Amino acid sequence: MDIGMIGLGKMGANMAQRLQRGGHRVVGYDPGEAARLGLEERGLETADSLAALVAALPAPRTLWLMVPAGAPVDATLEALRPLLQAGDVLVDGGNSNYRDSQRRAGQCREQGVHFLDCGTSGGVWGLGEGYSLMVGGDASAAERLRPAFEALAPAPDRGWGRVGPSGAGHFAKMVHNGIEYGMMQAYAEGFAIMQRKESLALDLPQVAEIWRHGSVVRSWLLDLTADALADNPALEGIAPYVPDSGEGRWTVAEAIDLDVSAPVITLALLERLRSREDDSFADKMLAALRDRFGGHGVRQG
Known part of the structure; x- marks a missing residue:
């Protein structure tokens, strides 16, 4: 499976490397040149723009986002959506709010793009131990990405699963x-x-x-x-x-x-x-009140 990894911080880079170890081709993108060079030093491919990343992947594409929650996810999707086509799959593997994921899934659905929200746990140990993956979204899209989830999880048959519709992964x-x-x-x-x-x-x-x-x-x-x-x-x-x-x-x-x-x-x-x-103003207030009603005195700070 060919996968585009967007966001090459420590966790994104580790996930890209684990996917590669599982036999998948991974192309990484990050706006920071140092992050791209770091992934290349691990023996993985990189692209220097989102457009180049999308062009490097055969359709239907799989793009996995590991970017900070909130505005950065929306900005990335805003830039990505014009580059995608019906049948592509977007995965948000970060810590987004589940309500945002439901909204984004609806926006992607309008152009025939699948959006999966994937709650990801494992931290810095995930590269060696595997990741716990809680997937929300369309069941057929989740099944299509089964090989990737199996490669990232601690074992193919445990530590991951589709837990419900859009938003369910990030809610879990x-x-x-x-x-x-x-x-x-x-x-x-x-x-x-x-x-x-x-x-x-x-x-x-x-x-x-x-x-x-x-x-x-x-x-x-x-x-x-x-x-x-x-x-x-x-x-x-x-x-x-x-x-x-x-x-x-x-x-x-x-x-x-x-x-x-x-x-x-x-x-x-x-x-x-x-x-x-x-x-703490609150602690000062507690000390003052205790002195007022009980004459307990206060410590001078």
Whole structure:
């Protein structure tokens, strides 16, 4: 299968290389020359424009987008659509909002182009371990791309699937990331409690390693926790600032819209927001109120 990969950041380049290893011809495009050169150094073809990329692929074409969510996806599709023809398939493998994916699928449908939204999980480990792929969109188009999905997944028969119509893939990935927020927060809080119990002098790397085997809380995230603690037990040099990609926010908003109680995911998101407050006005207000009603005093900052 011939596949055009648009967006050659680390994940896009790794996916292109895994597809090539699976026997597919991949032609990559990125507006940055350095990114294109990086892919060429891995032995893959590149094109220096979207028009050249489309021309390099036989019809019907398959084009896979790995570009940042939001306006960059719309801009890329705006430039691509005049170059495509009926029967071509566009895959958005990034972290787009599922509502945007539904809108884009409708726009593509008008000109006979198939649009698949593919929630992709695996991060920097996907090149070696494979990617978890949640595909939304037309069933026949998804089936046509089966060889590509099988090459990207951990194994041909697991780790991927068409999960529903347009938007379903990115919706499933959104909820996946919300769950990830909660799991990460639970690990972080648990290890923080153990770290604070100085009288027991717990060896945190040892505890993490013990939990990895036989424990009901074992997981790949725990494996990564154990690795991080083994390399840096005190987490020195790491700022307590936790960004978010936006999908946790979308998950919480959907939970509210659907009247679904999701306190763990919601609080995990709020903790990430809190981590960015160097000078919390809310905490100052709490201290001031506590002093006013109870005379507890305040610390001078």
